[in-house]
Amino acid sequence: MVALEGISKAFDSAPVLRGVSFAFPERAVTALSGPSGSGKTTLLNIMLGLVAPDEGAVRMPVGARMAAVFQEDRLIEHFSAARNLRLTTPKDISDREILEALRELDLAPDDQKRVAKYSGGMRRRVAIARAALFKPDVLLLDEPFTGLDEDARRRAVEFLKRRCGSATVVLVSHDRDEAALMGAVGELRLDGEGGGRA
Amino acid sequence: MKPISTSPKTKNRLLRAGAIAFWLAAWQLLSMAVKQELLLVSPVSACKTLIRLMGERAFYDAVLGSFGRILAGFALGGALAVVLAALARAFFPVRVLLGPLMSTVKATPVASFVILALIWIRSTNLSVFISFLMVLPITYANVLDGLDGADPKLLEMAKVFRVRIPGRVRAIYAPAAFPMLLTAVRVSLGMCWKAGIAAEVIAQPKNSIGSALQQAKLFFATPEMFAWTLATILLSVLFEHAAVLLITALRRRMEGRSWSR
Numbered sequence: 001m002v003a004l005e006g007i008s009k010a011f012d013s014a015p016v017l018r019g020v021s022f023a024f025p026e027r028a029v030t031a032l033s034g035p036s037g038s039g040k041t042t043l044l045n046i047m048l049g050l051v052a053p054d055e056g057a058v059r060m061p062v063g064a065r066m067a068a069v070f071q072e073d074r075l076i077e078h079f080s081a082a083r084n085l086r087l088t089t090p091k092d093i094s095d096r097e098i099l100e101a102l103r104e105l106d107l108a109p110d111d112q113k114r115v116a117k118y119s120g121g122m123r124r125r126v127a128i129a130r131a132a133l134f135k136p137d138v139l140l141l142d143e144p145f146t147g148l149d150e151d152a153r154r155r156a157v158e159f160l161k162r163r164c165g166s167a168t169v170v171l172v173s174h175d176r177d178e179a180a181l182m183g184a185v186g187e188l189r190l191d192g193e194g195g196g197r198a
Numbered sequence: 199m200k201p202i203s204t205s206p207k208t209k210n211r212l213l214r215a216g217a218i219a220f221w222l223a224a225w226q227l228l229s230m231a232v233k234q235e236l237l238l239v240s241p242v243s244a245c246k247t248l249i250r251l252m253g254e255r256a257f258y259d260a261v262l263g264s265f266g267r268i269l270a271g272f273a274l275g276g277a278l279a280v281v282l283a284a285l286a287r288a289f290f291p292v293r294v295l296l297g298p299l300m301s302t303v304k305a306t307p308v309a310s311f312v313i314l315a316l317i318w319i320r321s322t323n324l325s326v327f328i329s330f331l332m333v334l335p336i337t338y339a340n341v342l343d344g345l346d347g348a349d350p351k352l353l354e355m356a357k358v359f360r361v362r363i364p365g366r367v368r369a370i371y372a373p374a375a376f377p378m379l380l381t382a383v384r385v386s387l388g389m390c391w392k393a394g395i396a397a398e399v400i401a402q403p404k405n406s407i408g409s410a411l412q413q414a415k416l417f418f419a420t421p422e423m424f425a426w427t428l429a430t431i432l433l434s435v436l437f438e439h440a441a442v443l444l445i446t447a448l449r450r451r452m453e454g455r456s457w458s459r
Contacts, residue, residue: 048354049357050354050357050358066358068358070351070354070355072351074351074352074354074355076352076369076370078373078453079369087359087361087365088355088361130359134359
């Protein structure tokens with residue numbers, strides 16, 4: 001079970017999150033919503049262990065593997081797409097599987113170009129492939145489909161469902177259609193004043 | 199008639215060649231005005247003497263001797279600086295501990311080091327040690343700056359995806375440190391040669407440019423002094439180019455490696 005227990009966080013004494021508690025349904029998608037600046041990304045960063053909460057704790061299953069599609073692509077610019085994926089993918093995932101993932105996302109698997117030369121949509125797809133190939137138990141998606149056209153978005157959603165079907169997924173998106181497309185079963189809404197409700 | 203167009207690179211090279219020609223002409227005119235080769239040798243005389251020296255075996259013995267010692271000092275200092283910078287980046291107490299040491303090494307006059315080191319070190323190895331000291335603090339500071347400049351968002355990504363240290367070095371730290379390393383090499387190599395030869399002048403090791411310079415000074419052989427100086431400048435420039443090429447090739451090799459395990 002992934003759960004938030006009374007998470008509070010303030011930046012420069014301005015509270016962003018105030019006692020947020022929530023139990024994420026296991027192996028299902030939960031939408032994380034709220035107005036801009038309501039602390040969605042901060043909450044994801046706390047869950048990833050990148051930011052320490054001022055109060056409260058995140059409960060995770062022991063040894064759970066977490067992956068994320070960050071708001072920015074965070075790719076290694078001078079690496080090719082395949083090399084970016086090889087860097088983060090566990091050793092037991094074969095090179096062939098990496099190439100197959102790229103193909104599924106409509107990216108040329110034998111492309112040796114640096115990702116710095118890729119378009120925004122292509123880079124986004126590489127970031128999605130990276131998260132999925134990590135075989136996460138918990139997957140945090142921070143506006144993962146930004147910059148993708150309708151068709152690419154549909155493909156990416158199918159890809160994530162197929163590859164991460166057994167993961168507990170938290171999806172930040174301003175688009176209700178995206179949450180529906182991903183099959184979100186619950187929602188944690190941050191109210192912009194630090195609070196959150198299911 | 200079709201106008202002749204030059205690329206920016208060619209134009210830059212022509213400008214640099216023009217600047218060198220200007221200063222050589224100024225040197226020639228000044229020596230003609232002074233009219234005393236003992237005080238100021240003309241560039242033509244210096245080049246003639248250099249060509250004559252190049253016909254002697256002793257020249258190559260001295261050049262190879264100095265080159266070997268300075269290269270050894272440079273390589274040792276550079277390698278240790280990179281290792282120490284990596285440790286300082288990884289462990290804050292190491293950074294705190296090394297801070298005053300590196301500042302002291304950087305600020306201490308070369309002459310003080312030479313005099314102190316002569317008590318402990320054989321004259322043959324003095325220029326190795328002095329070159330080592332020249333390159334160490336500069337490379338350390340630059341590489342550490344480069345490592346500190348590594349993209350924090352990429353480091354977070356690496357943490358989340360459990361990327362191991364060698365992977366982090368190849369993907370994130372090395373690209374951040376390479377430009378600073380190149381700058382350090384460019385700055386410190388010239389200093390290595392200057393300080394290394396100065397150390398040789400004082401320590402007088404066998405087969406060295408420093409000893410040859412000192413001999414030339416004792417016999418008032420001004421053209422030879424200029425010729426040896428010219429040889430040192432040329433060697434320093436060649437060495438710098440070779441080192442920059444080597445580091446650039448290393449960087450390309452790391453960036454262009456095959457992706458597959």
